[in-house]
Amino acid sequence: xxxxxxxxxxxxxxxxxxxxxxxxxxxxETGKIFALLGPNGxxxxxxxxxxxxxxxxxxxxxxxxxxxxVRNSAQVRESVGYVPQEMSVWTDITGFENLLIYAKLYDIPxxxxxxxxxxxxxxxxxxxxKDNLVKTYSGGMVRRLEIACAxxxxxxxxxxxxxxxxxxxxxxxxxxxxLTQFRREYGATVFFNTHYMDEADLYSDEIxxxxxxxxxxxxxxxxxxxxxxxxxxxxxxAGNATYKGIRDEIGKLAFVSDVLINDQELRVIVENAETxxxxxxxxxxxxxxxxxxxxxxxxxxxxxxxxxxxxxxxxDHGIREIRQVRSxxxxx
Numbered sequence: 001x002x003x004x005x006x007x008x009x010x011x012x013x014x015x016x017x018x019x020x021x022x023x024x025x026x027x028x029e030t031g032k033i034f035a036l037l038g039p040n041g042x043x044x045x046x047x048x049x050x051x052x053x054x055x056x057x058x059x060x061x062x063x064x065x066x067x068x069x070v071r072n073s074a075q076v077r078e079s080v081g082y083v084p085q086e087m088s089v090w091t092d093i094t095g096f097e098n099l100l101i102y103a104k105l106y107d108i109p110x111x112x113x114x115x116x117x118x119x120x121x122x123x124x125x126x127x128x129x130k131d132n133l134v135k136t137y138s139g140g141m142v143r144r145l146e147i148a149c150a151x152x153x154x155x156x157x158x159x160x161x162x163x164x165x166x167x168x169x170x171x172x173x174x175x176x177x178x179l180t181q182f183r184r185e186y187g188a189t190v191f192f193n194t195h196y197m198d199e200a201d202l203y204s205d206e207i208x209x210x211x212x213x214x215x216x217x218x219x220x221x222x223x224x225x226x227x228x229x230x231x232x233x234x235x236x237x238a239g240n241a242t243y244k245g246i247r248d249e250i251g252k253l254a255f256v257s258d259v260l261i262n263d264q265e266l267r268v269i270v271e272n273a274e275t276x277x278x279x280x281x282x283x284x285x286x287x288x289x290x291x292x293x294x295x296x297x298x299x300x301x302x303x304x305x306x307x308x309x310x311x312x313x314x315x316d317h318g319i320r321e322i323r324q325v326r327s328x329x330x331x332x
Contacts, residue, residue, distance in 0.1 A: 002030065002065055002066045003027050003028060003029060003030065003063070003065075004028045004029060004030045004031075004032070004064065004065060004156070004157050004189035004191075005026065005027065005028035005034075005051060005062070005063070005064055005157070005189075005191065006026075006027050006028075006062070006063040007024055007025060007026040007027070007060070007061070007062045007063075008025055008060055008061050008062075009023050009024070009025065009059065009060035009061070010023070010024040010025075010026075010047070010050065010057050010059075010060035010061070010062050011023055011024075011057060011058045011059040011060050011213075012043075012046050012050065012055070012057050012058050012213075013058045019213055020043045020046040020213055021043045021046055021047060021050075021057070021060075021213045022043075022212065022213035022214050023060065023213075023214060024043070024047060024060070024210070024213070024214065024215055025215060026208060026215055026218070028189065028191060028206070029189075029205075029206075030065075030187075030189055031183070031187050031188070031189055032189055032190075032205040032206060033179075033180075033183060033189075033190040033192075033203055033204045033205050033206075034189070034190070034191045034192070034204060034205065034206050034207075034208065035192055035193065035194060035199070035200035035203075035204035035206070035207045035208070036048075036191070036192070036193040036207075036208050036210060037193065037194070037197075037200060037207060037208070037209050037210070037301075037305060037309075038193070038209060038210035038211055038309060039211060039309055042210045042211050042212065042213070042309075043210055043212075043213045044161075044193040044210060045085070045161055045193070047210070048082075048159050048161055048191070048193065050062055050069060051064055051069060051076075051080075051159065051191070052076075052077075052080050052082045052159055053069050053070075053073040053076050053077055053080075056070055057069075057070070064076045064079060064080060064157060065079050065156055065157070067079070078153075079155060079156040079157060080155050080156070080157050080158070080159060081150035081151060081153065081155035081157070081158040081159065082150060082158075082159045082161075083143075083146050083147055083150050083158070083159070083160045083161065083163060084161050085161045085162050085165075087142070087146070088146050088149065089134055089142065089145050089146055089149060090134065091133070091134045091135040091142075092133065092134075092135060093133065093134065094130065094131050094132060094133055094134065095121070095126055095129055095130045095131075095132065095134055095137070095145050095148075096117070096121075096130040096131055098134060098145060098149060099117045099120060099121070099130075099145075099148060099149060099152065100113070100117065102149040102152055103116065103117060103152055106152055106153050108152065108153070116152055117152070120148040120149075120151050120152050121148060123148065123151060123178060123181070123182060124144040124145065124147060124148040124151075124178050125144065125174065125178065126141065126144055126145060126148060129141065138171065139166060139167055139171065140164075140167045140168070140170075140171025140172075140174060140175065143163065143164065143167060143171075143175055144174070144175060144178065147160075147163070147175070147178065147179070151182060154186055154188075155188065156188055156189065157188060157189040157190070157191060158179075158182070158188060158189070158190050158191070159191050159192070160179075160190065160191070160192035160193075161192075161193060162192075162193060162194060162195065163175060163179070163192055163194070164176070164194070164196065164199065165194070165195055165196070172196070172199070176199065176202075176203055179203075180203065192204075197300070197301040197302055197305065200221065200301060201221045201300075201301050204221060205220065206218065206219065206220055207219065207220070207221055207224060207301075209224075209304070209305060209308045209309055211308070211309045211310065216308045216309065217304070217308040221301060224301065224304045225298070225299045225300060225301065225303075225304060226299075227304070228257065228258070228269050228299040228303055228304060228307060229257055229269065229271070229299070230257055230269055230270050230271045230272065230273075230299070231269070231270055231271075231272065231273040231296060231297065231298060231299075232267050232268070232269050232270075232273075232296070232297045232298065232299050232300075232303055233267070233268045233270060233273050233276065233277055233280060233294065233295075233296055234265065234266070234267050234294070234295045234296070234297060235265070235266040235267075235268070235280075235284070235291050235293070235294055236264060236265055236291070236292045236293035236294075237264045237265070237266055237289060237290065237291060237292065238264075238290035238291070238292050245287065246266075246283065246284065246287045246289055247259045247261055249283050249286075249287065250268055250280055250283050250284075253276070253279060253280070253283070255270050255271050255272065255275070255276050255279075256268060256269070256270055256276070256280075257269040257270065257271070258307060260303065260306045260307060262306060267303060267306065268280055269299065269303070269307075273296045277294070277296075
């Protein structure tokens with residue numbers, strides 16, 4: 001079976017010498033839901049725009065369902081749907097009118113438009129709102145309309161750039177119910193990036209972590225969590241705590257797999273938290289590090305991301321940025 005996405009050595013250097021992608025290798029199986037995780041500026045959107053033929057790579061190759069994104073761009077576009085971060089519908093017309101515009105842009109034959117548009121509205125739960133102006137829609141409804149427009153051609157692969165960022169939990173759940181239903185009914189592939197670790201954990205079959213333009217780790221959510229092994233001791237440190245030498249000292253302990261530090265949070269990955277905790281505390285006391293809170297957990301995707309990307313995802317910044325852009329567009 002032909003892979004949905006096959007990438008080898010993909011590189012993108014912009015005119016200002018910014019190296020957005022630096023030799024990306026990636027394979028995504030047909031019919032899978034794939035999540036791309038990475039810090040802001042890691043190359044996620046650049047990769048997605050290359051795969052949807054909006055920009056050309058500097059070097060390397062990328063294939064979507066066997067078609068080269070540069071040499072066979074027309075065939076690629078026939079197979080893909082794309083929902084960008086930026087708002088992609090018009091707010092001063094109705095949901096139905098937006099779908100009609102997209103149906104004409106996609107050159108859907110006139111006799112088929114009505115049925116296809118009706119199905120798209122039903123798939124996204126928007127039938128009763130189709131004649132309302134989009135500016136009266138909630139954020140979740142707008143996002144579902146954008147996805148409905150992308151699904152008009154029933155793409156073999158749907159690319160989603162931050163599909164639910166800034167939406168409330170119930171709106172996010174509805175969006176993902178519709179997306180998983182589409183994937184199940186049509187055997188489509190879904191390729192998305194997100195700031196929400198729970199979405200990647202719950203809905204993706206495979207995750208790729210990208211950092212500084214390179215895929216640094218990939219695998220199923222469970223495999224990635226298991227790759228860290230053991231348990232995680234999480235220390236919330238006092239505001240005046242210093243890390244000088246502490247990371248190295250804790251890392252020398254035989255039972256410690258890794259030590260991760262982010263802001264005032266120290267995460268120590270160990271084989272057995274119960275036996276490790278007293279010895280780690282000895283090191284912290286010796287280093288005069290004040291601890292406000294201690295908790296024990298199994299490794300989660302936050303730990304995986306921190307391990308391989310070296311930082312936490314800045315969810316608040318991502319939400320603010322996208323909400324600001326979409327709000328400006330909505331206001332015209």
